[in-house]
Amino acid sequence: MKEKYVKNSYYQGLVQNLYAGSKGCFSSFMQFFYQFTLCENLKPQFQGVLKKLYENELKNCKILSKILIQMGGENKFYNSSRKFLTAASINYTQDFNKGVLSDIELLEIGILDVSTVINTVADNKIKDDLLLVLDNKKSSLKFLKENFFKVNMIN
Numbered sequence: 001m002k003e004k005y006v007k008n009s010y011y012q013g014l015v016q017n018l019y020a021g022s023k024g025c026f027s028s029f030m031q032f033f034y035q036f037t038l039c040e041n042l043k044p045q046f047q048g049v050l051k052k053l054y055e056n057e058l059k060n061c062k063i064l065s066k067i068l069i070q071m072g073g074e075n076k077f078y079n080s081s082r083k084f085l086t087a088a089s090i091n092y093t094q095d096f097n098k099g100v101l102s103d104i105e106l107l108e109i110g111i112l113d114v115s116t117v118i119n120t121v122a123d124n125k126i127k128d129d130l131l132l133v134l135d136n137k138k139s140s141l142k143f144l145k146e147n148f149f150k151v152n153m154i155n
Contacts, residue, residue, distance in 0.1 A: 005071045006123050012073040013080030014117045015126070018133070019064040021079040022089040023109050025133070029057035031090045031106060035099050042096045049147045053103065056140045060133045067129055100148045107141040 005011075020026050032054035039047045065075035077085040091102040114134045118127050 005067055005125055007072045011121050011126060012068060012071050014120060015064055015067050016080045018113060018117060019061065019068060020077040020085045023106060025057050025060040025064060026077060026085060027089050028106055028110060029054050029061060030087055032057060032103065034090055038094060049144060052143060053140050056136045060136050063129050063133055067126060103144060107137055110137045
């Protein structure tokens with residue numbers, strides 16, 4: 001049997017915000033997916049980048065969901081205050097450059113948020129899984145910046 005996480009309502013709240021807070025992984029997924037569909041007409045050469053971003057966020061959601069469930073919580077789409085997630089926090093700009101800059105900001109906020117939670121929790125099992133989320137976000141940010149620069153240099 002797999003070792004479960006320690007039940008801790010404070011940790012659950014922290015992870016819940018990373019999972020489904022207004023700047024959490026599921027919000028990031030929604031924003032990246034929206035821009036992926038938008039890019040079909042604006043910058044089709046950039047769709048692969050956005051696909052990788054939303055796929056990474058789904059991986060993050062899966063990791064966070066596992067943590068929540070194993071701590072005895074629920075993987076519902078609300079923050080620690082039980083305010084349900086909406087798509088209102090998505091940046092719906094149709095300007096490609098502004099959208100990517102918003103994505104960069106969202107990933108940077110995510111990196112800071114995950115880092116803060118890692119530094120807050122004492123449970124090494126939770127920390128190890130959160131380090132996977134942090135690595136995914138850092139990788140996504142680097143990938144996004146590299147490809148955004150290439151696209152803007154070409155055009």
